Amino acid sequence: VFRSIRTIFLPTLLWGASFPLAMASAAAEGEDPARLSGEIYAANTAGSIGGALAFSLILIPAVGTRACEQLLIGLAASAAIVAIASHAWMMRTHLQATRLRSAIALAATLAGGVVVSFGLISTVSDVPWQVIAYGRRVAPILRGLDLSAEAKPLFVGEGMNSSVVITDRGGQRFFYVSGKSEASSALLDMRLQRMMGHLPALIHRQPRSVLVVGFGAGVTAGSFVQYPDVESIVVCELESMIPPASDEFFSTQNYHVLRDHRTRMIYDDARHFILTTPEKFDLITTDPIHPWVKGTSALYSKEYFELVRSHLNPGGVAAQWLPLYESDEETVKTQLATFFDVFPDGTVWSNYLNGDGYDLVLLGRLETSPINIDEIQKRLDDTKYSGVLSSLTEAEFDSAFDLIGSYAGRASDLAPTLSGAEINRDLNMRLQYVAGWGLNSVSSAQIYRELLSYRKFPEDLLTGTGERMDALREVLGRRHRTF
Numbered sequence: 095v096f097r098s099i100r101t102i103f104l105p106t107l108l109w110g111a112s113f114p115l116a117m118a119s120a121a122a123e124g125e126d127p128a129r130l131s132g133e134i135y136a137a138n139t140a141g142s143i144g145g146a147l148a149f150s151l152i153l154i155p156a157v158g159t160r161a162c163e164q165l166l167i168g169l170a171a172s173a174a175i176v177a178i179a180s181h182a183w184m185m186r187t188h189l190q191a192t193r194l195r196s197a198i199a200l201a202a203t204l205a206g207g208v209v210v211s212f213g214l215i216s217t218v219s220d221v222p223w224q225v226i227a228y229g230r231r232v233a234p235i236l237r238g239l240d241l242s243a244e245a246k247p248l249f250v251g252e253g254m255n256s257s258v259v260i261t262d263r264g265g266q267r268f269f270y271v272s273g274k275s276e277a278s279s280a281l282l283d284m285r286l287q288r289m290m291g292h293l294p295a296l297i298h299r300q301p302r303s304v305l306v307v308g309f310g311a312g313v314t315a316g317s318f319v320q321y322p323d324v325e326s327i328v329v330c331e332l333e334s335m336i337p338p339a340s341d342e343f344f345s346t347q348n349y350h351v352l353r354d355h356r357t358r359m360i361y362d363d364a365r366h367f368i369l370t371t372p373e374k375f376d377l378i379t380t381d382p383i384h385p386w387v388k389g390t391s392a393l394y395s396k397e398y399f400e401l402v403r404s405h406l407n408p409g410g411v412a413a414q415w416l417p418l419y420e421s422d423e424e425t426v427k428t429q430l431a432t433f434f435d436v437f438p439d440g441t442v443w444s445n446y447l448n449g450d451g452y453d454l455v456l457l458g459r460l461e462t463s464p465i466n467i468d469e470i471q472k473r474l475d476d477t478k479y480s481g482v483l484s485s486l487t488e489a490e491f492d493s494a495f496d497l498i499g500s501y502a503g504r505a506s507d508l509a510p511t512l513s514g515a516e517i518n519r520d521l522n523m524r525l526q527y528v529a530g531w532g533l534n535s536v537s538s539a540q541i542y543r544e545l546l547s548y549r550k551f552p553e554d555l556l557t558g559t560g561e562r563m564d565a566l567r568e569v570l571g572r573r574h575r576t577f
Contacts, residue, residue, distance in 0.1 A: 229273015291317025
């Protein structure tokens with residue numbers, strides 16, 4: 095409370111005093127005070143609207159927060175100087191009696207204001223990159239791990255919608271957006287990012303058109319570069335700063351997807367794009383940030399999933415990321431129940447951390463034909479798919495068996511535990527609020543083990559030769575796995 099008062103009280107007091115000071119500086123003898131106050135209020139309103147638009151849409155993306163703060167200090171100082179000079183001009187008749195003394199006092203005041211304003215401008219520093227990267231966790235992270243000494247910032251940028259930081263730590267690169275880790279070249283994240291691409295692409299028999307919602311580090315989008323039959327990769331991203339930055343620092347991991355001739359970038363809100371485009375796709379993969387981040391729960395709603403389903407070609411596959419970390423049981427069940435409400439034959443695939451789930455990939459298919467592990471392996475053995483196999487191997491998926499072994503259940507298995515779960519809808523956006531209660535949760539392992547307790551071997555979903563299927567039954571019979 096004290097820090098809030100110390101930070102906010104004085105500026106609020108001074109800005110509050112600016113209105114009567116503006117009235118005093120603009121007032122003239124015989125002027126209608128009601129008209130004057132209305133004009134000043136109108137000017138203040140117009141300035142507030144124009145300033146908000148100019149700074150958020152133009153100046154901050156162009157020159158950054160530091161330069162904008164310096165400009166604001168300069169504008170405030172200029173306003174004060176104008177107010178003092180204006181008042182002095184109106185009082186010039188009275189001042190003539192003490193002309194020299196008044197002139198000296200006025201000049202000293204104005205000069206002091208200029209000096210103080212320049213002094214304040216010089217004290218404004220850049221926003222620490224750690225604040226942009228770690229957000230609400232910046233203090234405990236820096237105290238506990240001293241990452242500021244180990245991590246080297248490679249890119250720091252402030253865009254129209256998000257602030258971005260890319261760091262290097264111990265040879266691994268990390269991608270942060272507005273205080274939240276979104277991607278990295280670490281094995282755990284690479285597995286998830288590659289799963290988001292390769293699972294739907296290999297389960298679909300021959301994908302040709304792909305829509306990726308959210309560019310991030312570009313690893314998921316880059317997964318599709320390796321497929322010889324893919325003809326179109328459409329990526330929808332809200333922040334235009336992200337793809338060029340990721341192209342510079344994650345090009346090895348994303349296979350230069352931004353420069354691939356099949357890639358088309360769409361800078362738009364994903365829901366608006368999908369709603370308005372006439373295009374349909376074989377694959378749609380959505381990898382947003384956590385649902386407790388403002389606005390993101392719209393990409394986890396029933397209406398969004400219905401929109402995705404309506405834009406799939408016959409036989410199409412939809413993939414959706416679902417985090418178990420920084421989440422709780424109610425949040426996870428709401429996400430699962432909402433997805434399965436639109437994709438009743440949906441399946442769950444897990445990314446592992448020390449044998450327990452870290453995050454999940456949800457798959458929804460328009461057709462329910464069995465997934466043939468032998469056919470998938472045959473494609474991977476084809477020289478045309480050597481790039482796909484290499485991409486999987488980099489994430490420690492050495493075969494189709496390893497990839498399919500990440501199966502964690504399906505809608506029918508989880509129906510008993512999801513029976514009372516609420517559905518996230520556009521009209522309530524319940525998930526946005528529920529997810530916030532679990533953002534500090536550390537119960538991912540417990541949630542994952544509960545989900546696995548309902549898993550049954552899907553005899554009608556997975557097919558293959560006897561030896562492979564026996565091995566798969568053994569693996570999927572375990573309650574948790576390791577890499």
